[in-house]
């Protein structure tokens with residue numbers, strides 16, 4: 001390198017690491033992460049992208065902007081309440097508090113009075129039984145799919161799972177229930193046809209090979225027209241006569257009927273109807289953390305809890321803490337969004353629309369996440385040019401709008417009301433970026 005090469009002026013690593021803000025950042029970032037940020041800025045200077053005197057500010061900015069996780073909070077402006085790509089249910093304030101405190105040592109599996117080991121997650125279990133008094137016992141596992149695998153393994157490995165052809169669903173991202181069940185070593189005994197299954201179809205299939213009867217709620221689609229399905233209540237007597245457990249995979253996690261979702265099955269009704277075990281996800285309409293919740297008869301739950309596989313799919317302390325707090329706390333965000341008052345949504349949309357000079361259009365929200373397909377949730381959206389969408393997604397805060405019909409629709413149903421000002425700022429910045437790009441914000 002020549003004497004006069006400006007690259008000689010690039011600040012050295014030890015000097016950059018010694019800058020007070022960089023030094024202080026070691027509380028929240030590992031040294032290797034900080035070092036990588038320093039090296040990256042030096043590299044940009046070596047390649048001529050930065051002048052040598054720009055390296056120090058670049059390092060300071062990079063260190064300030066870097067957090068220990070790359071997961072970015074997103075304002076969900078899609079109107080889709082349970083958005084799988086956004087991590088499904090946002091947690092309630094009480095659940096977040098419980099998560100944070102469970103981050104340290106907690107008595108998840110210890111009786112502090114006796115000092116002896118206790119049943120894991122007793123608090124979450126008690127909260128579930130309180131919220132769902134018809135259940136005799138409860139078991140929490142990693143997620144809904146794990147609950148289904150555990151149930152079919154414990155009840156039917158090497159034997160048959162009797163299930164209607166109309167319920168052999170794909171849950172999402174190419175993940176199919178039949179493949180999941182067969183991976184446990186249970187055989188599927190399909191009964192009926194895609195659109196119609198009758199009680200006698202089940203009756204004909206039951207025999208010595210039966211491990212359990214499975215009812216699956218086809219939560220992400222609807223079959224309309226010439227259809228017929230057998231309800232849990234009708235299957236009860238058949239299951240009892242054959243001494244075979246009746247398992248209901250409901251998916252979405254309503255604990256009791258909700259008038260806003262008249263066709264969505266709920267745990268209480270399924271247990272009333274005679275299901276021995278009901279399976280739901282924790283992070284759909286229950287509004288909690290990712291979890292698979294199994295509720296029902298204590299002898300059947302005990303068979304699953306006692307199976308070796310239960311250990312492989314057990315819930316972690318964070319999920320147990322958040323689930324308990326979701327049940328014991330106030331309405332979680334999912335429930336609030338589901339029951340959002342359309343007039344209030346209209347008022348919020350109007351304010352945003354007026355502030356940025358855009359129109360408000362009628363826009364139906366949805367439950368999403370494989371729940372209540374085809375149930376529209378009447379609401380409103382602010383209509384922006386389609387080209388705003390990528391600017392909103394990559395802005396700060398990141399906002400995910402719905403792109404539909406060549407427009408960018410901003411629906412406030414799933415945006416917490418206290419975030420309305422941040423949303424407005426993000427929309428303003430995105431519209432300004434659009435103008436800056438010369439495409440116009442018309």
Ligand SMILES: *Cc1c(COP(=O)(O)O)cnc(C)c1O
Pocket residue numbers: 143144145146148171216217218219220249250251252280281282291292369370
């Ligand atoms: C969502 C769903 C599942 C899977 O639950 P996860 O918690 O996503 O693993 C299984 N069955 C039904 C009917 C569902 O809707």
